[in-house]
Amino acid sequence: MRLIEMEITRQDWKSMLCGCGGSAEHLARDLLQLAGKGPLQRPSHVSLEEHVWSPVILWEPAPAVTSVALAALADDVAPTAREWFLDLLQCVVAGEGTDWESAGRGLDLPELCRGLAVQGLWLLYEEVMSNRSPGAAGTAFEILGVVEPDRARLQRVREIAADWLPVCCRTGLCDDNLRVDR
Ligand SMILES: [Zn+2]
Ligand SMILES: [Zn+2]
Known part of the structure; x- marks a missing residue:
């Protein structure tokens, strides 16, 4: 198992509420697919807009996705996958607001994501x-x-x-x- 897979499997996606309104469980598969570690065995693009980020708000899985994107940069992933993870990282650190539920729990998701990215x-x-x-x-x-x-x-x-x-x-x-x- 590589760093990226380790970081994906470490997160409790099932308990997170995705921007699409369902459980964030599907993000584990989407991130593996981006990295080229899914059933296709090659990187294949999938947009996480409206699931993890949008131009105005971030959703609960955003900090976990930030950690996965950093693990991808530390790992040996294909150049296209590297660029997708960098794009994803840019979208989350540029986040401006926090989804209503997470905000209700006192979370500031853009701040959390930027704090992780600094690491x-x-x-x-x-x-x-x-x-x-x-x-x-x-x-x-x-x-x-x-x-x-x-x-x-x-x-x-x-x-x-x-x-x-x-x-x-x-x-x-x-x-x-x-x-x-x-
Ligand atoms: Zn979703
Ligand atoms: Zn520039």
Whole structure:
């Protein structure tokens, strides 16, 4: 068993309420499919919009999905799967609100997800610096733009990676769209 499978099986999906209104149990299968560890044995895209995240709110499974996405980055997954997990991570850290039930239990899901993503700081920096693909480097940099408390370090990496970062990251254009006021 690999890291990604370990992290997926560790979560209690059944007890979480998914954005679709049912149990979040199906997310375990969806995440395995994204990683290429499902019955297809190759990465196959599945959207978790309206299940885990939406442009306005996050649902209960979002922190668990954040942990799985970080485990995927630490694992040896196919390049397409890496990019999907980075996209997913970006969607959850950009979350603005918390679903009604979770909020009622005092949870702030966007804050929880950003707190988890900060723990994967060096995975994200590694993704930027490795320059495996310009898209992945840009997405990782934009996630750091949201969660990195040390802005001077982010700026330094922006300069070092200037040759391959997308123009929005290089110029700081995406900072304004992504920075979360805290
Ligand atoms: Zn669902
Ligand atoms: Zn950018």
